[in-house]
Amino acid sequence: MAKVHRLICAVLRFATAGAAAAAAILMVTSRETTSFFGIEMEAKYSYTPSFIFFVVAYAVACAYSLLVLLVPQGSPLSRLALTTDVVLGMVLTGAVAATGAISEVAKNGNSHAGWLPVCGQIQDYCNHVMGALIAGFVALSVHFLAVLYSLHVVTDTICPCH
Amino acid sequence: MAKVHRLICAVLRFATAGAAAAAAILMVTSRETTSFFGIEMEAKYSYTPSFIFFVVAYAVACAYSLLVLLVPQGSPLSRLALTTDVVLGMVLTGAVAATGAISEVAKNGNSHAGWLPVCGQIQDYCNHVMGALIAGFVALSVHFLAVLYSLHVVTDTICPCH
Structure with missing residues (x-):
């Protein structure tokens, strides 16, 4: 029983680590340079505080x-x-959530605030960020399963999942 | 012991409910009409998907x-x-996090994306949203204390906090 418990924990933790690493790497490598009315524009994750938070959180995870x-x-x-x-x-x-909120504005804009959508000009960058978001959501879901399993185990008065 | 446990739980739950109600009400009532270069502009929470999510989440909480x-x-x-x-x-x-991310753009803008800060024009609205964010953070902190207390209790094999 203890061996099965250890195995389940190890699988959940390695899966979380893998998906979290993928999320952080996808976000860090998202970069695109484009020209808009003759002006060169560069898009990278470090220009948005929410995306920096995303990278730090997933690297820690x-x-x-x-x-x-x-x-x-x-x-x-x-x-x-x-x-x-x-x-x-x-x-x-x-x-x-923070990354999703900013990505939503980048995709659809917000006409009331006068913020134009920018994903039309930097399609590759937006797709890359969307990939990071999906990997982040997978890591979050697997981590949540680990928490649920820990709670199940701890309410059965066995040791929590680690 | 059981009475003290019930009392702690009740205090934490009522405090969460109060702060969550304050957060939702502050966000719903945040509205401002201003004129910008002769054009009338209205700011209200329902124009931003993240703010709608905030209201629903805190009403449920x-x-x-x-x-x-x-x-x-x-x-x-x-x-x-x-x-x-x-x-x-x-x-x-x-x-x-989602509300904070959008509020940060509203306050500071994002020059790389061409999104201008709007809080200069709608100061009262931004202050109202900031109030909702602070109340939301208080509700989250008290709810987190309730979760911590539940975890402490459950790992001592007593009933979880409710």
Whole structure:
């Protein structure tokens, strides 16, 4: 039973780490240069604070998901891990939501604020960011499964998932 | 002990409900009409999808925080409440992050995307949204305390917080 528990935890953590790494890398590598009415324009993730937050959050999630596997079961750190799991879930949701909100404005604009959509000019950049968002959503979903599994296990008074 | 536990839960839930109601009401009532170069402009929350998400999320949080107090301790619903608490925490973080991301663009603009700051023209509206964000952050923090308390209680094999 303990072996199956360890195996489920390891699979969930490695899957989270993989998807989180993909999300961070896709966002960091999203860059496009285009010319608009003769003016050269460059689009990259570091121009948008929400996208920087996304990269930092997913880089931390990747490292955390691998490091937490080293925590010995039943130790005080193991109990702390459940709390940090919940916090990380909230931070990743915040990163996806902030990135999604800015991407929505980039795609559709906001006529009331006078913000024009820009994805028509930087299609590749927008697709890249959308790829990062999808990978981020996958990582968040798998991390959420790990939290659910931990909660299930802890309410059955076994050690939380790590 | 059970009475103290019930009291702590009730205080945390009522505080969350109050702050969440304040956040939703502040956002719904944020509206300003201004004229810009002779053109009349109206700013209200329903023009921004992230702000609509914020209102819905905090209205749900307010109702949930009151209803969850009616769940009998130790029932199967009580176990489910811990999971829904975690999900709600993630949704509220998402709402604050998305609203924060759009508010940041409204305040500072994004010169790379050609989005001008608009808070100079609609100062009252921006202050109102900032008030909603602060109330939302307070509600999120108190809800997070409720989740932490539930996790503490559940890892001590007592009933989760509701």
